[in-house]
Structures are given as structure tokens and as C-alpha cells.
Amino acid sequence: MTGVIVAAFFAGIPAYYMYIRGVMLARNKKKWKCHVCGNCCRLREIEVTVEDKKKLDAAGFPDAYIGDKMRRVNGKCVFLKDDKCSIHKESYRPEICGEFPFFCMYGMEYMKVVSFCPATEEFLKDKK
Numbered sequence: 177m178t179g180v181i182v183a184a185f186f187a188g189i190p191a192y193y194m195y196i197r198g199v200m201l202a203r204n205k206k207k208w209k210c211h212v213c214g215n216c217c218r219l220r221e222i223e224v225t226v227e228d229k230k231k232l233d234a235a236g237f238p239d240a241y242i243g244d245k246m247r248r249v250n251g252k253c254v255f256l257k258d259d260k261c262s263i264h265k266e267s268y269r270p271e272i273c274g275e276f277p278f279f280c281m282y283g284m285e286y287m288k289v290v291s292f293c294p295a296t297e298e299f300l301k302d303k304k
């Protein structure tokens with residue numbers, strides 16, 4: 177029994193840390209500035225929702241996705257041109273693109289810490 181309590185305690189520490197960090201990030205999110213490097217459009221597979229697909233279809237881009245992922249050409253999203261998103265201001269840009277690197281869990285906002293994103297690295301350095 178003691179072992180279970182100790183295990184539960186240690187398993188809870190990362191969750192608590194994430195919770196605190198989530199609060200801090202939500203509060204300081206305005207300081208986060210994208211470097212527009214395009215890495216997230218090259219190094220991730222972009223998932224599209226049913227709603228994203230409907231919008232892309234209606235905008236005349238039914239080939240922009242394959243299954244539940246954005247189509248990739250030469251190792252990057254089909255809409256990435258010169259390191260910039262060519263549909264950045266369009267309403268049919270997939271929802272997940274506007275959210276990265278933030279995500280919501282249990283009503284709290286978090287930031288994914290990913291080595292390829294210089295903006296998150298900078299943000300975390302700034303907060304130390």
C-alpha cells in the first residue's frame with residue numbers, strides 16, 4: 177500500500193509542474209513571438225479536422241490534404257512557400273496551425289516545448 181502511495185505521489189509531481197507551468201504560460205502568452213522560420217510546417221505532420229477539410233474543399237483545395245493530414249511536398253506542407261505560410265490570413269488555414277505551439281488541457285493553456293521552435297526556446301529562456 178505504501179508503495180502505491182509513493183508511486184502516486186511521484187507520478188503527480190510532473191502533472192503538478194505542468195499545471196503551474198500552464199498557469200504561467202497562459203499569463204505570459206502575449207510575450208511569445210513567432211520567428212516565422214517555418215520549422216513547424218516542415219517538421220510536423222499537420223492534422224486536419226473534418227471542418228478543416230470542408231473549408232479547404234470549399235476554397236478549391238481538395239488536394240491539399242491526404243486523409244487526415246496536410247499534403248507534404250518536398251518535405252514540407254504544400255502551403256509553405258519561402259518559409260512562410262501562403263494561406264496564413266485565409267479562413268481555411270487548418271485550425272491546428274493557428275494554435276501551435278499552444279494547446280488546451282482541462283481548461284488550462286500549455287505550450288509544447290519543441291527543440292525545433294526557436295520562439296519557444298526564447299520564451300523559456302526569457303522566463304528563467
Ligand code: SF4
Pocket residue numbers: 216217222246253254255256257260261262263264269270273
Ligand atoms: S497551412 Fe500554413 S501554417 Fe499550416 S502547416 Fe501549412 S504552411 Fe504551415
Ligand code: SF4
Pocket residue numbers: 209210211212213214215216217276277292293294295296
Ligand atoms: S517553429 Fe515556432 S518560431 Fe518557427 S514558425 Fe513555427 S511557431 Fe513560429
